[in-house]
Amino acid sequence: MDAARPNENDDNVTPLKVLAATLAPFDVKRENLIPILQTIQEKEGYLSPEAMKMVAKHLGVTASEVYGVASFYNQFRFHPPGKHQIKVCLGTACHVVGGEIILENFERKLGIKHGETTPDREFSVDRVACVGCCALAPVAIVDETTHGHMAPSKVEGILLGFQIEKERKEREKEQRESGSQQ
Amino acid sequence: MKAGPSNSDAIKERFETLKRDALQRFGEIKGAEVPRITIGMATCGIAAGAVETKAAFEKAIAQHNIDARVEATGCIGHCYAEPLVVIENPGFPPICYNNVTPGKARALVSSFLVDGDPLFEYVLGALEENDMIPSVRDFPRFSMEERIVTALSGRIDPEKIENYIAEGGYEALAKALALTPQEIVQEVQISGLRGRGGAGFATGRKWEFGLKAQGESKTVICNADEGDPGAYMDRTILESNPHQLLEGMAICAYAVGAEKGIVYVRAEYPLAVKMIRIAIEQAEAKGVLGSGILGTDFSFSVSVFQGSGAFVCGEETALIQSIEGKRGMPQHRPPFPALQGLWGLPTIINNVKTLSTIPAIIKKGGEWHKQMGSPKSPGSAIFSVVGKVVHPGLVEIPTGTTLRTLVFDICGGTPHRKAFKAVQIGGPSGGCLPEAFLDTPVDFDSLIEAGAMMGSGGMVVMDENSCMVDVARYFLDFTQKESCGKCTFCRIGTRQLLNILERITKGEGREGDIELLTTLCEEIKEGSLCGLGKTAPNPVLTSLKYFRDEYEAHIKEKRCPAGMCRALTAFYIDLDRCARGCDACVGSCPVEAIFTTRDRKKAIDQTKCVKCGECVAACPPQYTAVKRVSPPHLAPRIERPQEPQE
Secondary structure, X not given: OHHHOOXXXXXOOOOHHHHHHHHOOOOOOHHHHHHHHHHHXXXXXXXXXXXXXXXXXXXXXXXXXXXXXXXXXXXXXXXXXXXXXXXXXXXXXXXXXXXXXXXXXXXXXXXXXXXXXXXXXXXXXXXXOOOOOHHHOOOEEEOOEEEOOOOHHHHHHHHHHHHHHHHHXXXXXXXXXXXXXX | OOOOHHHHHHHHHHHHXXXXXXXXXXXXXXHOOOOEEEEEOOHHHHHOOHHHHHHHHHHHHHHHOOOOEEEEEOOOOOHHXXXXXXXXXXXXXXXXXXXXXXXXXXXXXXXXXXXOOOOHHHEEEEOOOOOOOOEHHHOHXXXXXXXXXXXXXXXXXXXXXXXXXXXXXOHHHHHHHOOOHHHHHHXXXXXXXXXXXXXXXXXXXXXXXXXXXXXXXXXXEEEEOOOOOOOOHHHHHHHHOHHHHHHHHHHHHHHHOXXXXXXXXXXXXXXXXXXXXHHHHHHHHHOOOEOOHHHOOOOEEEEEEEEOOOHHHHOHHHHHHHHOOOOOOOOOOOOOOOOOOHHHOOEEEEEHHHHHHHHHHHHHOHHHHHHOEOOOOEOEEEEEEEEOOOOOEEEEEEOOOEHHHHHHHHOOOOOOOOOEEEEEEOXXXXXXXXXXXXXXXXXXXXXXXXXXXXXXXXXXXXXXXXXXXXXXXXHHHHHHHHXXXXXXXXXXXXXXXXXXXXXXXXXXXXOOHHHHHHHHHHHHHHHOXXXXXXXXXXXXXXXXXXXXXXXXHHHHOOOOOOOOOHHHOEEXXXXXXXXXXXXOOOOOOOOOOEEEOOOOOEEEOOOOXXXXXXXXXXXXXXXXXXXXXXXXXXXXXXOOOOOOOO
């Protein structure tokens, strides 16, 4: 499926062909709207205006109708997410032990607000309402891993971990490249 | 073959064959003289590190080259003890270990499985009475619970239908199919079961409406759109014992005459979605779901719909709108969904807990259920007790148990010898009850009388360091975001409430704010269509009623008595307690607000401090020099030295 992407780095080119293939198996029924949007978001990471227009055309409803439904639900996002997705839980249990402080720390360290993505598309930060690990509060989910008993110093630790990992990969890449040149 | 009393023997025989198969498969596993290690692998267990623990067990077993099985199970509800591991070593009773880190896992394999020493220091308790190891039943967290819905959670493998059948699962369905639908509805009416979703409508009556309703086809919907921040029992049931829910749904479908079922589950619960899908597939393969259930002419197919995260979709008419592919906005009732629901056809919507209680009622009879708990709302209630409490987690107790028993006896009370302040029940629709209400029994009517409500069963315990104004603001912030916008009072009213509360917590409260809040709350209650708007002001009203002094301290003295509201507090370092040359707090500060004073002690630059409290945690316990004060001007000002000190 990746082969259909004309240019991986150019986010403005929506892989429309892939989208059309995604839409095809769904019947033209209004009740399929939410499942379709969920499938697209799972594949693309977000709902682009082009994608929503295509869904509207597929189901025979107006684009504003599609956007109206999509924007009603918390699950859908309209901006591309970062490579690493950070979700900070702000459920009741996390709130009483300072979940907002954890969110602020991520925001400060990355220089973005919640719901945004860093300019280099590395990280995005979101607030979520209860992930159901209340006994471990405060909780943050980074990519697929749930981190319990968060603290500002752990925020720094997590981001530092990614930084080190990235540098290691770059070093290895350089070594490989210099190795192949020799 | 027709379902009903005329074919009861044939249905029974069909089920017995199924059960014999299951018992045989499980007898082989249980009878084998091989140690069995079971690890709780629901979302909370995984978050606490169960995956790493499981890997450590597997690796250690391979290294020692012993024969042992490592299995995954669901969640037992004891979240404080995760990762929770049960080891069944032949010759020993099954032993439960808490907080099993990979290190403990390795130690357990080499000491217990190889050398036969069960490592008493790690033991939580034995699951059976014996003379060797104290039983978990000595522990009030285990002995005071009475489990119907979560009886098998964390004890069976949710991915294996045979395990559920071997434990007596689907027996109730077989029994139900040999009854007439009227008899089932009657049994549920006798049981006195009330909908566990929050409102407490009599389940038997709802089913009766469903049975009598006329329509081309009928649908049973399981409402698993658990949106309350702080409640997660529905997710646990789906992850740990999905078959019990499916069995309850099938019984409901037979009773009301439905052929289609939908499980509406939040997309944010990926593991629950996966588990219920596996369960549906297996149940269809075994012939307890799908077409021709247990050889009868009764067919019932279940599909999964993933809710996209809107709190208001927990309301049944909004949930239906959402399945129809629209914005989830509540509709006027009547017509009730039982008569005109999904696509205008009769639809029975029950909560996960309600449906999961049904198999036990059919098996043991409605009278048995009626005897349990308080007379007006019999049965059991599940609470997720979280917040400032020693043993948080899911607790299933008979209704009518007092809050004091629940919070102090079962869950161990507040930690660190802090004073108990309040308990918030029912999430954003509920209220905060102070100490004076601790003897309130937990059931639908008593809680509503006290100003709170059962709601979804979320319970947050708060100690002296929790600010009630801030908690009210938090819940309003939630409901304001989740209001669907249909009713003006809910849409704009909650926004205004939130604005006022935000002002108060920032120290910008004005004279007359309390009165304004009260009037607004009453008006929002009056002017809203659905439960969300009608109950949204509850957190504000109850906290105003029981903790008015805290509101007044915020407004008049610009002081937060609990020291929670960040705009009204400040941290400072007590120079008499600070140790000269100690650097513990410096590295912990995320904004570099801590500097060294002239006499080599530390002080906080108030202009930089973000009040995160990290330095309090970092300061060594023998000094405890970092103090928090409210209002902030009480913190002594210490100037940063001009020249950096070496």
